[in-house]
Amino acid sequence: MRIALVTSHRFPEPTWRDEDTPLVARELRARGATCDVVTWDGGERVEWAGYGAVVLQSPWSMWTRLPAFDEWLWDRELDGTRLLNPLDAIALGANKRYLSRLGTAGVPIVPSTLIEEPDPATLRAVFAASDASRPTVVAKPIASGGALGAREFTVEELSALVAYLRELGPALVQPYVTAIDAHRELGVVTLDGTISHAVTKAASLRPGDTARAFHPDPQPYPGLTAQQERVIHHAYAELRKLLVNEPLSVRLDFIIDPASPSGLLLLEVEMVAPVKFLPLFPEQCANYAEAILARARS
The missing domain is CATH 3.40.50 (Rossmann fold)
Structure with a gap:
């Protein structure tokens, strides 16, 4: 073979x-x-x-x-x-528009606004929904991975945000969810439709730092709770409805947010070529x- x-x-x-x-x-x-x-x-x-x-x-x-x-x-x-x-998973994963479809299906997602043509009034509304302790938004290309092209803006930088969005073309704008700083990001790797393993990661965006860390500080997650598993299974089930074929493996990235009703907010799904953190999981690599x-x- x-x-x-x-x-x-x-x-x-x-x-x-x-x-x-x-x-x-x-x-x-x-x-x-x-x-x-x-x-x-x-x-x-x-x-x-x-x-x-x-x-x-x-x-x-x-x-x-x-x-x-x-x-x-x-x-x-x-x-x-x-x-x-399979090709349908690659095509879906290469365009973050899937996120709004999952949100419409009841999956708890990070609030996300699709921007085709940047409008200051729309952007001010996104800022208004941000956390008072870090009142910023994150702009990211509609097609990207590994936080490539993701940039954080304050409301004082609105004109720079508008210029950046015009440079990007279609993009997502999300309020920065400060729970990620305290509780980290949860990456759940699937294999043939079932949960294989999970890691937590530190935030990629850091205040005052223009560098984008690549999956910083990954650590095996000690154990998913029953509530977390319900959210993960719901997210994957709704994702699967958007696909013809069962993916070999995807990674669902959530922000752990104990203050939210679900406890998890879906940030994105890596479907094209997800990092799986296999050095931490030799059995799962096999x-x-x-x-x-x-x-x-x-």
């Missing part, structure tokens, strides 16, 4: 690291698979359809080259490549490799 793990020739930021792929490759090879780590954008000639599965691990340069990545995906569709995640091979054989 031949498996391709897809990465990038160069990541968008020097701090970005892919620590999952070497471990996944080792687990696949230990199970008798031929495993190649290849770039989608490196220019080498690759017979993609010759692999039993082509797994998107870290093709993260895509966020700065979306038209080229879309073309690459279309080529894989035409040549019959088995992509993991399970992930087994799931890849099962998909490739099916």
Whole structure:
């Protein structure tokens, strides 16, 4: 069985690291698979359809080259490549408009305003909903990952926010939820529709710091509560309704907010090529490799 793990020739930021792929490759090879780590954008000639599965691990340069990545995906569709995640999950995950659809379905989400054309009155309303202890908003591209392009603004910076949104095009604007500073972010990794493992992470945006940490300080989460599991299962069930195919693996990112009725607020879902923090979870890494091979054989 031949498996391709897809990465990038160069990541968008020097701090970005892919620590999952070497471990996944080792687990696949230990199970008798031929495993190649290849770039989608490196220019080498690759017979993609010759692999039993082509797994998107870290093709993260895509966020700065979306038209080229879309073309690459279309080529894989035409040549019959088995992509993991499936193409419908990749397409949905590459556009954060899914978040409002999940919110409409009753999933507790971080309040999110889609901005097509920035309007100061609309933006002032978002500021009005922010926490008094940190009355800021976060603007992020509609298509992004790893906090790439996310910027925090105060109301005094409204004109700069408007200019930035015009630069971005379609974007999401969210009030900064201060619960993340005290209670951290919860990342829940799924495998074939079930919860595999969970981590907490520190906030990526830090006051007075323009740098964007890449999944800072990940730690295994000691145990999901029954309430948290209900929220997670509800979020995944509603996400699944938006898809034709079961994803191999996604990561649902929540803010832990004990003051909210649900206790969790969905921030986003990484569906294209989620970091899975596998160095912290060797058993789950083995399970992930087994799931890849099962998909490739099916």
